Amino acid sequence: MRSWGNYPKVEHAAVIPLHWRHLGLPRIEGTMLPSGLARSYGDSCLNEGGTLLATAGLDRLIAFDRASGVLRCEAGMSLAQILQVAVPAGWFLPVVPGTSQVTVGGAIANDIHGKNHHAAGSFGEHVRRLELVRSDGTRRECSPDSETALFRATIGGLGLTGLVTWAELQLRAIASPAFEVETMRMENLEHFFALSEASAGFEYHVAWVDALARGGDAGRGVFIRANHSTVAEASQAPSDSHLAVPFDLPAATLNRHSVALFNAMYRARAPRHWREERVPYSRYLFPLDGVAHWNRMYGEPGFVQHQCVVPRADAPSRVRSILEAVAAAGDASFLSVLKVFGDREPAGLLSFARPGVTLALDLPMRGAQTLELLERLDTIVRDAGGAIYPAKDARMSPGTFRASFPRWGELEALRDPAFSSSFWRRVTP
């Protein structure tokens, strides 16, 4: 079992597939951790030496009210599977990440956010109820008004409070499965903040950043904003993915030259004034899902993500420092994404998404040199009073974790004693 970043590589004592939600937890020696589709990058979905409970077989719908958009399903159901059922009925998930290949359980455990955080908040805000199975044999139905503490701890709870067997979600109505997308070239960081401000009328917006640009060009890239289309048309089923990276490519495939070339080409295609187009939701929201196993482009050593959030006030200077540090190190981040989060109360005890500006970087794993760079980035984030995203992390220090999530002790108190993860043991030694 590997996480999406293919780093770190650890062995598990067992991987037990679960198929029926009414059956209890398996009796095992040592600790267990639920596992979804392993789209987390680092070690938060791994449990070295322990057991993983593979939940992808818990993929049944329980109820779907097509009039109110309330959908209850088992926790191993993927967001792609939900959209297949919901979209033809005129409903959409209120929050989706950059891939549809994550489970409901995974979306809850990391309290994931999407390009619409400023408008819709995080995934956890739309969870009406969920069931938690604990190793003491109890089943707890948790919601905003019953078992509240356990509910808040489970949202963003990193799989540590027990096994989520099902959840009930409030979907949002759509008139069309398409998106109205506007794209424009972005010159620098100032431009990014100006465009974000000017795009309040758009439910979704995010920027792709050329992390190789320095000085006055820092922050140049492409700004993309969108709304659900209101033009009703026949719903299109997302096509199955046909492209795939069949095996790990040589680690040198993504180097600063190939990334520079890609960045230049990508930016050159973006216009100087808003280009408007109507596109299928899968192409706008999940462009990478078209190429299965794209993570293999990074080869055997794998890669690491670094996603941080810094408070809005001095975000421009902090983001600039981070981009400068990366560019100075000569490392090439292929997928660099910048977004302003909304001013919303986090839904969970340890939610990552919070008011501020978030920057996500992808870096090929080159050992000590990469780890040192990331440590420097962490220092910038900590000085700013920001946080690092556990879903993307494989190496932050316990100190950085505690600074990012000062309420971690409350989660530790509610953690199921039989549940643990490589990540949790690393950041709370």
Place this chain on the structure above:
Amino acid sequence: MSFERIVIFGATSAIAQATARRVAARGVRLHLVARDAAKLEAVRADLAARGATVTAAVADLDVTTHHAKLLDEAERALGGSIDAALIAQGTLPDQAACERDFTRVEAEIRTNFLGPASLASELANRFEPRGAGCIVAISSVAGDRGRASNYVYGSAKGALSIFLGGLRSRLHASGVHVVTVKPGFVDTPMTAAFKKGALWSPPERIARGIVAALEHGGTEVYLPWFWWPILFVIRHLPEAIFVRLKI
């Protein structure tokens, strides 16, 4: 061909669930039969939420004397005669335990051969006078040749394949279809303990093949297709060589 009323035996099987999901959104009527009430309810609710009209009945399909009654019940629940039936129940025996204790072999033959054959017979007798209907039963590539590692399962599935072949010939002129499904390795609860490799398929892939066979009047289908050439070779190896192979 379009199917409106479908009955599924062993409906809690992973392959059966994946098959039912493929047709559920078309708004068909499904009647599900399985032996575990809690599992059956989970499957029923899933298919209903996907848009099918679903009824369900709990039954141990080893009890062949109840099969006629189960079909009466199914027709009542579906509100008319059955268009298609999927027979999916099965168990993977502990081969070593069967070698020590023949009563286990008898039980395995009951579940994997007698039960399915009884249901197929009962369905055939109802479909034949109508001159319509489709019987789909899940056998296995394991039934194509006896192997040291699982010949109890293999002989039950082999008997089922031959039974279905005969039934198909008997009903050929009447317009009733019989489909023998022969999956290779499928990643389901039945095979949870096995190490998975390149030859393994997800149940959804088998389901796609089953629905295609149902719609296009397949007869004997290897799923996925690459098992056909593999089994062609295995069936034609001389016995003198085959007995030495550790497969």
